[in-house]
Amino acid sequence: MSGGDAGARGAPRVGLIVNPFAGRDVRRLVAPAGSLSNYERAVMVRRLLAGLRATGVREVLYMPEDYGIVTGAAAESPGIAALPALERAGDSPAESTRAARAMTAAGVGVIVTLGGDGTNRLVAAGAGETPLLPIPAGTNNAFAEPVEPTVAGIAAGLVARAGRRGAARARCIRRRKRIVVSVDGRSDLALVDAVLTTDLAVAGRAVWDPRHVRALMVTQAEPGVLGLSSLVAAIRPVGVLEPRGAYLEMGAGTPVRALLTPGVITPTEIRSVRDMPVGSSVVAGPATGTVSLDGERAFEVREEAVRMTLEAGGPWVVDVRRTLRWAQRQGFFLSGLGVAART
Template sequence: MSKVGIIANPASGKDIRRLVSYASLMSNRDKTDLVRRIILGIQSTGVDEVVMMPDYYGLGASAASGLGRDHCGNKTSILDMKVEGTQDDSTRAMALMKEIGVGCVVTVGGDGTNRAVAKGDRSVPIVPLSTGTNNVFPVMAESTTAGIAAGVVAKGIVDENEVVSVTKRLIITENGKERDMALIDAVVLEQAFVGARAVWNLDEIRQIVCTRAEPESIGLSAIGGSVCPVWSDDDCGLYLELGESELISRAPVLPGVIREIGIRQFRKLRFGEEVSLVVKPCLIALDGEREMVVSSDDEVRINVERDGPRVVDINMAVRQAAEQGFFTVHS
C-alpha cells in the first residue's frame, strides 16, 4: 500500500527576520491552500493514503476538509500523536511516518523545519517546499507538482536512484558525542543567551560552517558563497572566520538586506575534517536558529558529511513519469 506524508509547519515564515528585513510573510491560510494543492497532486497519482502531521492550527485537517468527500474519503488521515507546538512535532512525525511505511514525505517550511524532520529520519525521500524567501534547503515550486512528484516516488513509478539524491549535513559533537546537526549552516555567535531564536545581527558572528555556500542564496551561507562558492553536489563544505579584515564580503543575508562583513579566513572542508570553536562561551545557531549554549568547559567540533536527507528532484521525477507514459490514458 502506497503512502505519502505531509509535514507542514504552521510557525515557519513568521520569525523576527520579517521585522528586520523585507521578507515575505506566509499566513496559515496560505499554507492551508498550499497543503490542499499538495494533497490533490498526490491523489492524482493514485496513492492509497495521504498521512499528515497534526498541528495546533490544524493545517492538514483544514486542507482536507476543504476538499470534500469526493477527493478525500478515507484516503487522507492525521497522525495519532501528541502536539506540543515545537519543532519536536516535526521530528516525531517523521519518525512515525517511517514506522508506518510512508514512501515519500512533502515538507512545508524552511531550513529549520527540514532540519527537525531530518532528526526524525533521513532515509525516507522528502520533497522540501519553501514557505519563505530566506531558505536554502527547500525549493520554491508549485505545490501541486510537488505532490505529483511525491506520489510517483512513493508508488515506485520512477527510479529513486535517478531522481533522489543524498544531501550533506553538519554534525555537531559535544565532549565526544553527537549533540545536534544542521543541513545548511552552523554559526558560532559570541553571545551567552538565546533571546530571539533567529539570527539577524551580524556583529555577533565569529564562525560559519556550511554544507553549501551559493552566491544566489539568501542567508548567512551566502556570505561564503560570495568568496568561495560550494554547491550541493560538491563533496566538501566551507569554513569561514569573520572579523575585521581587508577582505570584505558583500552578501544578501536577509531578503532585501545586503551587508558587508570582514572575512578573516576561509577554506573548503573535506568530509570528516573537524572545526573547533574560536570563542567560548558562545551560542551555536543551526540553520538560522540559536540552538546550542556552549560553556567554557565544553569541547565542541563541527564536521560535514554526505549522509543527510534524501531529496527528490521534482522536475526529474515528473519528467521520468511522463516519459514512461504515466500521465496518459488510452481510451
C-alpha cells in the same frame, strides 16, 4: 507497513509536516518581508494534494496542528484521506522530529514539508532513510529549492509509488550532506549551516546579524540564496551535491555584501574561507556564546570547544526535475496513461 510494501500493494502513503509558525521569527521584523498566513498554507496543501491524487496516492499521514491547515485542505480535496500520524502534537519544535519518526514507522514513501530550514532539520532528524520533499515556506529557504506545490505532489507521489527498492526511486532521489556539531559529549546536526555566534543566550533563536557570527561551516552555498550561507557564497560557492563544504571565519579581511534575510543586503568582512572535504572536521574555540543550526540558535557554550564535521550521510531528498523528466519518458503526462499503474 513499510514503504516498499505500500508501493507493492498499490497503496502508497505520503507524510506531510506543515509548520504553522515558519517564517514568523525576528528576521521578518527587521526586514521588509511578509509571512505566509495559515490560509495561504492551506491553499498550498490543497495544490499538493491535487498532485498526489493525480499519481494514485489516496492517504496522507500528517502532523496534527491546532489550526486545521491540513484537515481543512483535505476536506476540500475529495479522493484523498488525511490521517494523523500522532494522536496529538504540541507546539515544541521536537514534535516535527517525533512526527517524522511516526510517519517512517508507518511506511510512508516520502515526507513532504512546508517550512523553512529549521523545520527541515528537525524532520530530517526523525526521517531515517525516508526521502524528504521540502516546499519552501520559511524565512530563509536554503535547503529547499523553489517548487510549485502541485508539482511537488506529483513528484512525491511518483517516488512513493516506486517503493523503497525500485530503480525509478534510485533515479529520483539524491543524498544531501550534513554537519554534525559536537560539544562536550552532546551533538546535533545541521543541513545547511552550523554557526558559532557571540550571543550569550539562545533567546529569540533566529540569527540575522553578521556582527554576532564568529565562524561557520556550510554544506552548500549558492549565490543568491538567502541566509548565513550567503557569507560563504560571496567568496567560494559550494554546490548542493559537491563532495565538499566550506568553513568561514569572520573578521577584518575581504569586504562582502551578504544576503542574510529578505530585503536586507548587509556589508561585512570575512577573514578567511577554506574548503572542507566530506569527512573532515574543524574545532572552533574554546569559546563562549551560542551554536546556531540552520539559522536558529540551538544551544549555549561556555568556554567549550565546538567540533564541526562534514558528513555525506544527510537526508535523502526528492529531485523534482529528475522525477518529472522520468515521468514524462514513462508517459505520465499523456492523456489516458500514467506512471502510477506502471511502477
